[in-house]
Amino acid sequence: MAVPTTRMLVLAVVRMLQPVHGYDVRRELLSWHADDWANVKPGSVYGALKTVHREGLIAVEEVGQDGARPERTTYRMTAEGEKVFGDLVREALWSTEQPKHPYYAAIALFPAAPRDEVVAALRSRILKFEADLLHLEREVARVLAGSGHPAEAEPHNVADLLQLAADHTRADLEWSRKTLRRIESGELNVWTIPPWTEEGTAPA
Known part of the structure; x- marks a missing residue:
């Protein structure tokens, strides 16, 4: 079973x-790019904070107001929160569950789209991944150039998760380049013979 990532990361930052x-x-989670690699939506952070507070995993440390600014509530981890967080981290560390890649279905349905459109989409995909890879590699270097102290900058292990994202992007980029070459050379041709007849049955 997948670990509830937003919950675990919110507890991690509070701790x-x-x-x-x-x-x-x-702000801390956004600086880690958690909205990209963990699909942590910025608005979901506040909801997760309310939930873990209601469950007794974090406690209110102080409610204060600075001038005309809105009240600010600060939180601290509870003993129960420490236990739950430890369990979540342990489960995540030992997980080997692979993410469900949204592009798999598109690959299976290549024959249902015109060849020219598949080629154009692959070229666009390659350009996007090239830009993403460059950005990720620059972010890895930026994080490693910082102090690594959580109170001052992103921890250095954030560079490792960004590197993993870069490695996945590089693999996807290479697959896309290879597949485009195979289609353009004629090695991969799934458009000559339709995979389904008009009646929806497989050809004999």
């Missing part, structure tokens, strides 16, 4: 920066 305000939890 690391406590006492910490919700805005700083959100």
Whole structure:
């Protein structure tokens, strides 16, 4: 079973920066690019904070107000939160579950789209991945150039997760380049014979 990532990461940041305000939890996770690699939506962070607070995993440290600014609530981890967080991290570390790649279905349905459109889509995909890879590699270098202290910059292990994302992107990029070459050379041709007849049955 997949670990609830947003829940685990929110607890991690509270534990690391406590006492910490919700805005700083959100900002920290965005600096880790968690919205990209973990699909942590910025708005979901506040919802997760409310949930783990209601469950007794974090506690309110202080509610204060600075001038005309809205009240700021800071949180601290509870003993129960430490236990639950430890269980979540342990489960995530030992997980070998592979993500369900959304492009698999598109590959299976190549024959249902015109060849020219598949070629154009692959070329666009390659350009996107080339840009993504360049960005990720620059981010890895930027994080490693920082102090690595959580109170000052992203921890250095964030560079490792960004490197993993870069490696996945590189693999996807190479697959896309190879597949495009195979289609353009005629080695991969799934358009000569339709895979289905008009009646929806496989050809004899």
